[in-house]
Amino acid sequence: MNTDTDLLWSPGPRELENSQVARFMAWVSEARGLRFADYAELWRWSSADLAGFWSAVWEFYGLDAVSGYEEVLADASMPGADWFPGARLNFAERCFARATDARPALVSLTEGGSPEETSWHELRTQVADVAAALRGMGVEPGDCVAGYLPNLRQTVVALLATAAVGAVWTVCSPDFGTPAVLARLRQARPTVLVAADGYRYGGKTYDRRPEVAELVDGLPTLRHVLAVDGLFPAPAGPLSARPGVRRHPWSELPSAEGELEFAVVPFDHPLWILWSSGTTGIPKGIVQGHGGIVVELLKALGLGIDLRADDRYLFITSTSWMVWNFLVGGLLHGSTVILYDGSPTYPGIDGVWEIAERTGATVLGLGAAYLTAAEKADSRPAEAFGLGRLRTVLQTGSTLPPGTWRWVHDRLTPGVRLQSICGGTDVCSVLAGSTALLPVRAGRIQAPALGVALASWDPEGRPLTGEQGELVVTAPMPSMPLRFVGDPDGSRYRAGYFDTYPGIWRHGDWVTIGTDLSVVVAGRSDSTLNRSGVRMGSADIYAVVDQLPEIADSLVIGVEEPDGSYFMPLFVVPAEGSALDDALRRQVAAAIRNRLSPRHVPDVIVQVTAVPRTLTGKKLEVPVKRVLQGARPGEVSSEGSITHPEMLAWFSEFAAARATPTGRQP
Template sequence: MWNFLVSGLLTGTTIVLYDGSPGYPDTGAQWRIAERTGATLYGTSAAYVMACRKAGVRPARDFDLSAVKCVATTGSPLPPDGFRWLHDEVRDDLWIASVSGGTDVCSCFAGAVPTLPVHIGELQAPGLGTDLQSWDPSGKPLTDEVGELVVTHPMPSMPVRFWNDPDGTRYHDSYFDTYPGVWRHGDWITLTSRGSVVIHGRSDSTLNRQGVRMGSADIYEAVERLPEIRESLVIGVEQPDGGYWMPLFVHLAPGATLGEELRGRIKRTIREQLSPRHVPDEIIEVPGVPHTLTGKRIEVPVKRLLQGTPLEKAVNPGSIDNLGLLAFYEELARKRP
């Protein structure tokens, strides 16, 4: 987000950067900073919003946020429950600006527009200068259907090469191997008929059970409504024999126990709210869920570990917030038949 902060200076604004844990000394730490500084636009992560919701934080009650006109979130899709919580617990006329982009393009693919309405669970529109589309596997544009996030014309801030990639192979394989000449970012999205955008999660870690695809974000939204679940991680692993193993990893809230009753409630929640096909094969307690340094759950590297890829080849160690957590998944892969 550094580029977003620095570009704010071009408009004559004063920027505030909070350096430290958003949970210290308590979960309301960032709201306290917003109150103290009189911030008008408050940028945070979807993960922090959902953590506040789960912790029972009530910003409007506990802090003077009268100066805050907009709360912007990024890092991962803001679930519909996050929109509701911001509306109910901050202010009902708050501009909720969910945005999605990439470090690699140094900008947003889709985000907020002050002149458009906000629809729950949706990003308001593609960004300026972004020919954002949703494509099916054959390269056909889709509307109101889930497809691959593609950018069909160059954006001003797209990279043109990678370091230490003299022939461009890594660059090509990262973005242009699926649709020649068209940037495929690796996310499932829906472009709605009214022009808004819904982000469903990583397309290369999408759950595909019996031909029915579902984004991992849908699973997280349902499961993490349960008070016992602090955070979760779901992975779909293609097996050498043609089978498909879909474990759900859960990081429990303090005092919670993963017994049969909780396992049953988790499965029932997914079955009733989402899809019987996407009930996990196993529910496994973990010491924590690893993230990138920008707060995104690292689904693809964990999937690679579970498929037997060595740790040093599955992930860039410098991009992970807690590398030690990956030892659990690496050991699990080693023990599986």
């Protein structure tokens, strides 16, 4: 009789013998003479002998036939690690390395539409056409091509074409407001913008042609717009009032002459810019390289998630979330990548399961918020849909309550494995996650990822086991940022990760690591707003709210709740002569929705008499967050170190009132 009530899944013979990680262990044993009794031994070797592990990944995935290198890790400093000097490769070329027309490369599905397949040959031809067009526009290695695009086939094509040329890709989802997009893309200085005319979401169609015109006017480096027109008629007049910007309809691009050519670039040549807002200042433009992303996603998707060439890989995501890049990385394994553009709850809560059934998904990635909503709605996906091909569900974005883990196990096809993964935009990969070699237990991520020297530290830098501490990475990873955009001396990069523990990566999450290596992430240890996996800096919210003349001051907090939900209140101090009524609440919400993102509209907008600050003027975001999560005011701040200390007691009363059945505010 099984008394392990938390046990949800155990590896069988296929996982223990034929999973990618099992094959890797066997290969290392034969090629290197190293033997590992279990995953724990394999992880300890992988995180201690970086040169040995990453050279094994390089050879196991056939990169030794692509390029040699001088050494694996010439400099292990953080920041500034020097990986695989002398190696030359190209991300886009590696995405075609396992191409076979036995299976489609892409399956695309928009809200309310039918799945459309793109073969590997068709994908290669389309990438060649766009790469030739970019070269014709004067794009050279190192230039930036930006996207203002939803999750479409054209978005993948544009990324691969940009990478093939050796240019740098970046993208923002069109559900972001124009100021939020400009705050990112102006830093990237694109010469080409690939822009969609609109998108569908929640049964509605959104016309973004006016926003595209605003972007053209607001990006002084722009010279060309590659227009993806599919929802609305093309404009009859000029694209914008700004002269010198040419419009090229995607549908009218000429066919390329000759084969698709790839720029063979150094390992650390920039591939793309991802955006992750911190708590202050402009959004962070995180630059990652061709080589680091190739080896990291080969390892993370292959040895971690066990993605295979015969998989159909679907992740419900927008292009502004790093898991979109993680999804496209499935091409590195020859997998069929499924692109869904729309709401996961359209036309109802079971929208995701219908998409998985229609596309034959075998690997399905979801945010925690969707799974908890499906559980609350008493959804029964296995009864209502044909999910016989589905073998694993990936969950990320925030923590998942143990009860929801059990719901997934009980309500999906028997044998489906729930993989909870924790990573981040910063590394575009997994820090702690799944392995086919270990059992799955409710509420616990299985283990640190291979090649990740993960630890939990106390404030003095002492390792913790079984106690909550700061999530740190004590040795470099190949996909750590090359640099930040507009940070020539690296000061902003160092401040982002290395100020707390010099030379050690502090990720910004609370984490508990068990003696069995299981990992429990309790949420952000800083004040970055992480809604459905898409991070937004509190500074972005303040830049909108504090400009309103009716608002004198504001404080926004993102709180991970015990049930896995995410509570995001906005506290405001009205300006003299103003009052926070429903009209002003609607005005604030509309400003955030239109200028930033619908995802980051606060759950509640509450009036306060003052915003507490440190004596140097910094808003008390993290201490207030801790109070809202149950800490006592005296535990989060020392006497005499803040302004308006009485407000901490107010926030404590607010938290207590929310916990009552009526939820009355103080």
